[in-house]
Amino acid sequence: MFKDWIVDAAYALQTSNRYQKTRKFFYNLLENSSFQYKRYFDITMVVLIIVSVTILIREVKHDVPSYIVDLNTYFISFIFFIEYLLRLWISSSVSKTIIEHKEKDTLLERDFNLSLAFWRIVQDKLKYMTSITAIIDLLAILPFFHQLRLLRIFILFRVFKLFRYARSVQTFASVLISKKFEFFTLFIFSSIIIFVSSVLIYIMEANNPNSAVNTLYEAFYWSIVTISTVGYGDITPTSTESRFVAMLVITAGIAVLAFTTSLVVSAFTEKLDEIKELKSIDDLAKIEEFYIICGYEKIAQEVCKNLVKNNKLLILDEDPLRIEQAHKDGFEALNYDPGSIESYKRLHIDMNKQVKAILCLRESDVENVYTTLTVRSFNKKVSILSLLINNNNRKKLEFAGVNEILYSKELVGLVAREFVGKPVAFEAIHALRSELNNINIDELLVTQRIAQNFTFVEELVHRKYRLLLLGIYKKSHKHFFFNPMGSMVLEEGDVLLIIGNVMFMKEFEQYLNKKRVK
């Protein structure tokens, strides 16, 4: 009966949208660095830590009002306590564990063993509670028990909590962890040197009345001060033998220092690409809209140069040399295979909201079809534009789900036709497109504000800005109206096609937006 009740409760929690939504919110808030509100949470916690430590430092030699001490002891500790509980809650899912055990037992046709499930839950929670970060969190709460005066010193553990909220510290720690074997070797080497030299110096100096070394602890202290090359000078060897030992320790100290420095530097060098990659992914989460460029060959390079003026870009290519080139050209690029789902998962982005379009610009139809299918396998909505290299493969790209295909050879044919047919008109249009003489053709979206400001085309006074209104693309009709009548009504979403000086265009746009709402 009790077992059934527990299982029912577990299923209820697992299927409750509200519960899962709340749990996910707190998970994002505490652990997901790309979550928009995490930054504010982290800043709040850092401020609380600084306030808490400042009060403690002030208390050492000054009187601090009791309400401030209480704030530190109760309020801040309480917030940390809540945070600790939340972290404990999200560290593992109790309901999920119970359901997993229940389903496993059902599958194996045996009675549900609740105690085994509980044991698993306890193990999971203990695993979290015994992690270094969780222990620091717990110690930081201890000053709450202010009756135990000694526990107040645990406020200092709150400083260690800063590690949680500073990504750079976490990165630094992860870099050092990657070299843990080397550091362990160094630690063993240093320990042996310190131990041997301490014992030697103790034996040689302890019975010497002129020596400051009287205990093994003092010998140990001297050894550490010497090997670290600090050398305070409060304890110095007096006999020839002990000076010889000192020379050995100093030499070993230089070696240890050099070895440590080289370890840290090499660890960072090795991890540099990874750190940059993580930084790029972090930055990506903050960008509202961008294009993903798959492949960085010749055409892609030119496309990037053109698009980067008004857009954010991310280049994905599995070839490290091409990625290196993209970095040299100043673009955000990752050495990820655009034909792998894993690459997109690692980006932690919302494809529907953040990605304006995916451009498959590899100069190989096989690669472009593969990339398109990869994207379509997990997202049907995102717009995909692809290059077509061989016309025989057009249907394959269409079938894979490309929205727009660009066949460069067909384009060359059209350009050639226009050039031989109307060379002057061709040059004029080409000049317009390439902004020669600062004359450009551009589109201006009629926003809600512009539509409120101007009802009819005749109100636009574009001629005052020496602009030519070539026409209007009416969103409602999905049709382009050339040379629109003055009585045509402007609607939100319409697009004005204007030709003229780039500077005047900007002024015109400002004018359209500036006019007071009627």
Next chain:
Amino acid sequence: MKQVALIFGYNDYGSQIAKNIIQKYKEVIIFKLDDDELRSDMQEHIIESFDLSDEWSSIEKKYDLNECVAFCVLEDDAENIFLTISLRSQFKDLMIIALSSDKESANKLSMAGANKVIPVVQTTAQMISDILDKPVVTEVLHSLLYEQSNLKVAEIKLEDASYFKGEFPTQVKWELDYNIMLLSVIHTNGNNEFLYSSKERHHPLEDGDSLVVVGYEADIELFKKRIGVVK
């Protein structure tokens, strides 16, 4: 307008160019290198062989090269440049349109004597960025240039500009009176000035100027009649 198109390049580019210009020329001849394999999609065209070391005498005998336009569209840039320089050295007045893979080759082709160079990479990249950045502009210009709607872009040469009585282009009510739009004026000295550019405001319409206008075909024809270009 030239009468014969000579396309040097038995490949996809040659095929696409031939497909697009066949209506504009009396004859379209595609030249293939000896080692090019036969293609099924180019059977309807006249195919002739050539060699990069040719002296072109056989071509000279068959065609009046002053009436020809040559398309150099070999896929290898070095061969294409060699072909262009070879044609130019022999035929000073031949109109040569050449294909280049990038800007570097485009400069070399111009130096080799090509009248017009189409850089494939830049043209394709520009089209992609236009589609993404200015979709409406791209669609309208595409249909204008490639005649996919009633809207046309036309060049009108003013042999006699007396109709305008020395007016400045900005003084003429193109949109209201003719339902056309004037994009630019090409003056007799070859300078191309856009309407609304500051220079254009001080230059009256003169004999020999060419107008680049946009409008519906019927309106353009009517305009031509009204100004006396078409009787």
